[in-house]
Amino acid sequence: MGADSGPGAPSAVPWRKVLYERQPFPDNYVDRRFLEELRRNVRVRHYRYWGVVREAGLVAQQLSCVAAFLTLWWYMDQSQLSPSTLLMAGLLFALLGYGLYEALGASRGGGRTRLADLQSAAIFLAFTFGFSPVLKTLTESVSTDTVYAMSAMMLLAHLVSFPYAQPSPPGSLSLNAALFASVCLASRLPGALHTFAMLTCALLVFALWPCLLHRLRDRAPWGFPWAAALVSLGSVAGLASLSPGGALLLAVALLTLTLLCPLLLVRLQRHKDNIHGPWDEAEIHEDLSHFLQ
Amino acid sequence: MGQRKRAAIRDSLANQIMDGITLGHQDSPKHNICMVSDFFYPNMGGVESHIYQLSQCLIERGHKVIIVTHAYGNRKGIRYLTNALKVYYLPLQVMYNQSTATTCFHSLPLLRCVFVRERITVVHAHSSFSAMAHDSLFHAKTMGLNTVFTDHSLFGFADVSSVLTNKLLTVSLCDTSHIICVSYTSKENTVLRAALDPEIVSVIPNAVDPTDFTPDPSQRDDSKITIVVISRLVYRKGIDLLGGIIPELCLKYPQLHFLIGGEGPKRIVLEEVREKYQLHDRVRLLGALEHKDVRNVLIQGHIFLNTSLTEAFCMAIVEGASCGLQVVSTRVGGIPEVLPKELITLCEPTVSSLCEGLEMVIARQRAGTVPPPATIHSRVRTLYTWRNVAERTEKVYDRVAKETVQPLHRRLHRLQAHCGPVAGCIFAFIAVLDFLFLLLLQWLVPDSVIDLAVDASGPHALWKRSGNRKHSV
Secondary structure (H helix, E strand, O other), rough: OOOOOOOOOOOOOOOOOOOOOOOOOOOOOOOOOOOOOOOOOOOOOOHHHHHHHHHHHHHHHHHHHHHHHHHHHHHHOOOOOOOOHHHHHHHHHHHHHHHHHHOOOOOOOOOOOOHHHHHHHHHHHHHHHHHHHHHHOOOOOOOOOHHHHHHHHHHHHHHHOOOOOOOOOOOHHHHHHHHHHHHHHHHOOOHHHHHHHHHHHHHHHHHHHHHHHHHHHHOOOOOOHHHHHHHHHHHHHHHHHOOOOHHHHHHHHHHHHHHHHHHHHHHHHHOOOEOOOOOOOOOOOHHHHHHOO | OOOHHHHHHHHHHHHHHHHHHHHHHOOOOEEEEEEOOOOOOOOOOOOHHHHHHHHHHHHOOEEEEEEEEOEEOOOOEEEEEHEEEEEEOOOOOEEOOOEEEEOOOOHHHHHHHHHHHHOOOOEEOOOOOOOHHHHHHHHHOOOOOOEEEEOOOOOOOHHHHHHHHHHHHHHHHOOOOEEOOOOHHHHHHHHHOOOOOOHHHEEOOOOOOOOOOOOOOOHHOOOEEEEEEEOOOOOOHHHHHHHHHHHHHHHHHOEEEEEEOOOOOOOOHHHHHHHHHOOOOOOEEEEEEOOOHHHHOOOOOOEEEOOOOOOOOOHHHHHHHHOOEEEEEEEOOHHHOOOHHEEEEEOOOOOHHHHHHHHHHHHHHHOOOOOOOHHHHHHHHHOOHHHHHHHHHHHHHHHHHHHHOHHHHHHHHHHHHHOOOHHHHHHHHHHHHHHHHHHHHHHHHHHHHHOOOOOOOHHHHHOOOHHHHHHHH
């Protein structure tokens, strides 16, 4: 019975995993059945490399979106890109995107009509246009370095908090961070129209594009990798026209994100060692809320 | 002058101890045991009553036992409980959930003082949630004392917090002499968490005082069927499941009543259910119960229901069965080991499975085929007794006392080899600092200068429990 009886006790009766019976074994006895209920890696997902690459493409394209937005801002800041050109291009892309969105959306759920969409767009454009002189002078008393640092932080926060699993609707924290950064950057541009153009562009890139991409991923899965690749290539090309070194860095980062990181994930999966057993806290799988409704 | 006098007293006491040891050889050696845990009276719970009852039974068996815990509000300093059980309430800062803060060092002066004053030979720490228990293990090993640890709870492996606490447990237990768990499931869990050799882990279950939980069928109303639930109302006790069971069964059986004792954040769930289904007369929430009132609630019921999602031992179901109730419980953790099949109905932790189990027992109760409470009580009363627990724990102490405590260099080696390259090195460094701190304390206040306390319990106790040996002192 005691701890010091030694493991060589007589074992005429088999050991049982019960406490209510006095058994002829020492308290520190270790049976062959010790840990027999141990289960390893019960609910582990097995990843396929190309499947992960596909999902990682979303992260890469979001990074590209930020890069493309910054490139556009730089051209605006240097007055090499006129606001009217950007607005026209934005309008063109918005119409194209809206058409595609409608074409992909088989059934119009949620009861939103085209008129409602138009109304929202009109209200947003009117207000942004009206307030753009205010936004233009918003950060005048703040030093440019602070504005840049703040924008960098906010864009980083946008990238970190972006809901990659469910990009539509864009998460409130990530969208707000991106818009805050856009307002900061836009306020450093030469004119009020520039600010307006930049903000509509930010809305297209950070709010509407993820919605379109999400629908694309749902309804036309074959088109999604192409869209992501196109955005990535476009942003690298755009950045290359500004600074070849930066474009090279971006390209390396994108390749690492889409090809190397998934490889690491798949490779390291072998080392996964999850332990399950009777000591685990039971999970309540049922929906118990209906008892209270 | 004072020092010389102290030294003289110390010598005479040391002689007494030698006598004790030589005397002890005739039957079994007596130990000076120090129980350490953050959790003790006035806090109430399984760990607290375990420490108290075990200490009482060890004193009865002739050992010297003291308890060390932190100060609870106004309760500080030294207190004596029944049978001259001495309790030190040390002034340490409480951080969270009645557990003290730990810096690995700050408790050393106080604990060293206690260990030296009381001539402790075995330090027995309780509960892995108690920082003070881990601190005392660490310092006891630095001072070269034997250590025993009792783990009272189960822990998972899946989330970040458990990964961190399991690492700390690995460090804390890697050179502890012996570990005690309360069930076989708990032993498997602890062995995995702390990467231990299963040979140094003993299973000694908890116990219930059967005289506290006697049945009294006259107290229950046999015109209805009462289900009793006594637990803290928290998520881990499966109160959400209970919130699903109550409406299901109350709609089916109009004579069914629920009696729920305990308090906690999930009380709101039960109140909402009661409100929505208008069950105010059939579901009674009693709120927090004192330990002495538990029996009075239990004997009013026919069925005891336990919906825990995780449980190392579960004393509640033994208490329920001891009062002669039919026990229905979830099959989680160590619960299947606790009661024989004929005394418990085990269900999966789902509303449907628990309802099924309860309906089966209700049907048996109506048909009158359940054994009478007195029969169940007589079956349960011998299963778990504190005397048996003390006897088995004593064997652990005997085994530990024969082992030598690892010297510092071996301990450092063990830490580095066993706890991984990073944590191992960090804690080896802390162990060295602790040792240097101990040397500093020993230089400032040498052991020989510290007053020795008179024994309140044990072979040289000045206060005898019975009057027959009073004249010999």
